[in-house]
Amino acid sequence: MSEAELVERLVVGDKAAMRAIFTAHHLRVFRFVLRLVGREDVAEDVVTEVFLDLWRQASQFEQRSSLSTWLLAMARNKAYSALRRRREEQLEDGVAEAIPDQDDTxxxxxxxxxxxxxxxxxxxxxxxxxxxxxxxxxxxxxxxxxxxxxxxxxxxxxxxxxxxxxxxxxxxxxxxxxxxxxx
The missing domain is CATH 1.10.10.10 (Winged helix-like DNA-binding domain superfamily/Winged helix DNA-binding domain)
Structure with missing residues (x-):
């Protein structure tokens, strides 16, 4: 089944289409986001947001590019937003002490x-x-x-x-x- 057909099925709420798209693209999107944010937990959150947005906004996919390009663009924007949020957060007491020493073993x-x-x-x-x-x-x-x-x-x-x-x-x-x- 083509990406266009999967997206059309996704627009009408087909969960199998969502599973197929997720299976085909989640690892690639995760690796891309992980390289941008540098933390697996943040990358997992961003990937979840990307695929939730895909589920909610599938009708907005205009097919001017491939689905993977659209997903990576969403992932990039969400990753940068997550990085901005992380910079704005302040360290709680004791968190700095829990950061491992970066000296080389x-x-x-x-x-x-x-x-x-x-x-x-x-x-x-x-x-x-x-x-x-x-x-x-x-x-x-x-x-x-x-x-x-x-x-x-x-x-x-x-x-x-x-x-x-x-x-x-x-x-x-x-x-x-x-x-x-x-x-």
């Missing part, structure tokens, strides 16, 4: 030698605008036009951000001691 130090870990660190050092573009293009394999719709920016801006993100990532990896090869 020998085990973590050994893990950092791993090229994948170093690459992730380099990616995390990109600006949020560059990081989200890299995430959508490379991890979610979204085409430039879909990224443009998700982020609500022109396609040429996406291309420019990709250029600068790749250049900066290359510099960060080189500074971290990564060569271009892979073991």
């Amino acid at each position: 020998p085990e973590i130090h050994a893990q950092k030698i791993n090229k994948a870990a170093i690459m992730r660190q380099c990616l995390d050092r990109l600006t949020p605008e560059h990081r989200v573009v890299m995430d959508l293009v490379y991890y979610h394999e979204e085409p430039i036009e879909a990224v443009s719709r998700i982020l609500e920016i022109p396609e040429n801006t996406v291309k420019t951000r990709m250029f600068h993100a790749r250049k900066r990532l290359s510099e960060l990896c080189k500074a971290a001691g990564l060569d271009r090869g892979w073991p």
Whole structure:
């Protein structure tokens, strides 16, 4: 069944269509949100909100883009809202003391030698605008036009951000001691 047919069935309240859409997209949306917010509990809440909104607002889907693009755009907006709310919250007494010490243990130090870990660190050092573009293009394999719709920016801006993100990532990896090869 096509996405358009699933959405049409969803508009009339078909729970099986909702299950099919959720099964097909929830993991991708969760991973995308997790990269934006950095906390699994917050990511789970955002994903829940996205799919509840899909259930409530399925009739508003105009099919100008793919369903996954629409879901990722909703997820992006909700993730940024969650991040804003988190910044506005103040730490309660004792919460700061419960935050684990971030000093590296020998085990973590050994893990950092791993090229994948170093690459992730380099990616995390990109600006949020560059990081989200890299995430959508490379991890979610979204085409430039879909990224443009998700982020609500022109396609040429996406291309420019990709250029600068790749250049900066290359510099960060080189500074971290990564060569271009892979073991």
